[in-house]
Amino acid sequence: MKQKMGVKIWRWSIITVVGFYLLVPLYAMLDFSTKPYGFENTGRSLRAWKVIGTQEALFEAVTRSLITALIVMAIILFLVVPTAIWVQLKLPLLRRPFELLCLIPLAIPAIVIVVGIAPLYRWISINLSESPITLAGVYSMLILPYTYRSLSAALDAVDIHTLAEAATTLGAGISRVIFGIIMPTIKTGIINGSFIAIALVLGEFTISNILNFKTFQVVIAQIGRSDGQVAVAVSVASLLFVLVLLLLIPNKKRRGAVLDVDVA
């Protein structure tokens, strides 16, 4: 009993420390965004938060970033996930190389990636489109380490080989096996990976700034140069948005418990 109490205290101390670590900066940001503006001494005000609504550039940037995120999600769903399943099912020897390939973006600093892809984006800007939405291409590469880990964990947790074979003997072709059987089975892993991807796309700054695309984070930075309070208010809003997204991740527990007694 004593030991249990000790564990409880230890657990709650960790939760408290981590809670402070996460919440203190948020509180500081909220505090700063509602401080009196300029030299006026009018007490707390929501001026910075109200100004957000008048920033047209900001809304355009948010829309563009969200569209980009949606495209990245589509790429994950229709390219990364089927590829990961295919590799696991049919090309087990390629699993390690594929995993390594997916981890590369994590090992290379963003600035180096920019130097590498700048000529490509120059060509894209001239010949295809100048829209920041084209960044979906490079973002799809950047999110690979996180998405792949999440998918790989989900795939390892289920015996997809047997599921695939069962579906095949019942008459399913390979696309039906991937999209109709395996993907719904690893749904949670796919959703987790996709939300992490959205959070990354909305938070990315280095690449879009250097390539001179006006994405959400770049516009926040620009606003920050003229009005720090508004920039901080927008940052808090975006953090809350991502938090809501993450909370939306289904957390359905699949307990192994047997509800019925075997009546065989």
Add this chain to the structure above:
Amino acid sequence: MSSSTYVQLVDLAKYFGKVKALDGLSLDIAQGELVALLGPSGCGKTTALRALAGLQELDRGQLMVDGKDVTFQSASKRGMGMVFQAYSLFPHMTARENVEYGLKLRTHKTSSQKRKERSAELLELVGLSTHANHYPYQLSGGQQQRIALARALAISPKVLLLDEPLSALDAKVRTQLREEIRRIQIELGTTTLFVTHDQEEALSIADRVGVMRNGQLEQIAAPSELYDRPKTSFVAEFVGLTNPIPGKVSGGSIEVLGSVVKTLPGSVTSGAGIALVRPESVDVVASKSGNATVAAASFLGASCRLNITMNDGTKVTAQLPSSDAAGIGAGATVSVSLLDMPVFVKAAG
């Protein structure tokens, strides 16, 4: 059971590097028959079943089902119903949806009403009508395998393939389910190939049992024939228990434990040999002037097993009805002889 051949496996070969998983396996199955393939791990029984399902490519051989060559047909078009060793229900579908899945994919689409009727019928058949809306994680292992059986049968498969479907279950459920599989198989008349490493399972439900070794079929016969008249020493030793007792062979008989018994075809024909004697072929009678001593006696219910040491040191295991073994305990002096049943004799050494 019709005697016409419905499924033919002709000279199947599959090599994994130097390992011969299948090495010239040929097997005929009649319509409505349940054939069990039995053998130790790595003997190729699962490879044979997977080849018939279309899940395993072959290096050589031909597969015929209902007069049609299906060797190169894809697994999704073969119309085989398969139950796997591992739990294979689709976790995001209820029991009913699992059973209906194969019907939804049929070329001539079954109407939703008919699908419902068919799944209800099959769930009833496996005794799980009340669990139609349960998800796999809400079902026990035995229930999951029964739903998997219903799912495989829903498509009215040409052949039902069972790949050790009971091995993950506990002993009691395993016995109940194997009897249920046999009842359903007879009721529907589905031609079935059943792969197992459990001889009791194979002998109890199959019409014929094929014993495999190193990718080849050693012998295929009705369970009783396989047990009583093995054609090779491997079959004799793999199926059931045997006492290897040395003796002298001549003129189709062997003298062993003081008795002379006939040898089975395929045995050593002359000279020294080792008789593979079934424990129930050993006759034991309590006798003070006997030729052996009981080392240990185990009561098994209807029968009793005795571990006996002959006066010359040979160890023999005997199994006799408990009523006959009354009064024979450890340390008792007994007289041991053989019942007049033919034995298989392998070469000595």
